[in-house]
Amino acid sequence: MSNSSSSSSGGGTGRILLWIALALTVLLLGWVTATAVRANPFYSDRDAYGVSKYHFIEQCRERLHAPNDLPLMLGPGQTQSLLTAVKGTGEMHDNETLQVVTNATPSQIDQAVRPNQNGQLQLQVPVMIEFKDTAGAVRPLVPVNMQCTYDKSKIGNDRVQVVLTPGG
Known part of the structure; x- marks a missing residue:
């Protein structure tokens, strides 16, 4: 039991x-x-500015990959394409291409993204305009500032505007 x-x-x-x-x-x-x-930086600021900070930075960087088309500020209300301005100086050789690079660290770039007076995202960092020849040698030309702005009221690729300004 x-x-x-x-x-x-x-x-x-x-x-x-x-x-x-x-x-x-x-x-x-x-x-x-x-x-x-x-x-999350992928989604932060999306509601306020129409784009996340991460995507905004990436769009600004993409514009640097096509330096020939970048506008260079010559004076108040005066811009010219970077390629035209550089060719006018006679500094560029036939075997060279333009490139625009920045030495700013990711944290410096992140801290440089701020809203401007119009409520749009803006990024301003120093960049270097350089010549790169076919052998891969790089020759610096001049430091300038890259000013990148995101305007959510515009449509498509026109939302991101990049201008190179003196004083880098």
């Missing part, structure tokens, strides 16, 4: 504590997820 009778008088309290711990864990994970999504 077996006398195996067991009572589980404390089991109900343990289950309740387990459910409370599980609910608190789910709430904590939800809070951490919501906080991480708001601070």
Whole structure:
């Protein structure tokens, strides 16, 4: 004969504590997820400016890959394409191409993104205009500033405007 009778008088309290711990864990994970999504650079500032800071920086960098078409500010209200301005100086050789590069660190670029007086995102960093020949040798020309602005009221590729200004 077996006398195996067991009572589980404390089991109900343990289950309740387990459910409370599980609910608190789910709430904590939800809070951490919501906080991480708001601070995510892929999506930050999207509602306010129409583009995330990360995508804005990438669009500005992409414009530097086509330096011949970049406008160079010559004076108040006067711009000229970078290629035309450089060719006018006689500094560029036939076997050279233009390139525009920045030595700013990612953290400096991140800190340089700010809203301007019109409520648009703006990035201003120093860049170097350089010549690169067919052998890969690089020859610096002049430091300038790159000013990149995102205007969400415009359509398509016209939203990002890049201008090179003196004083790099």
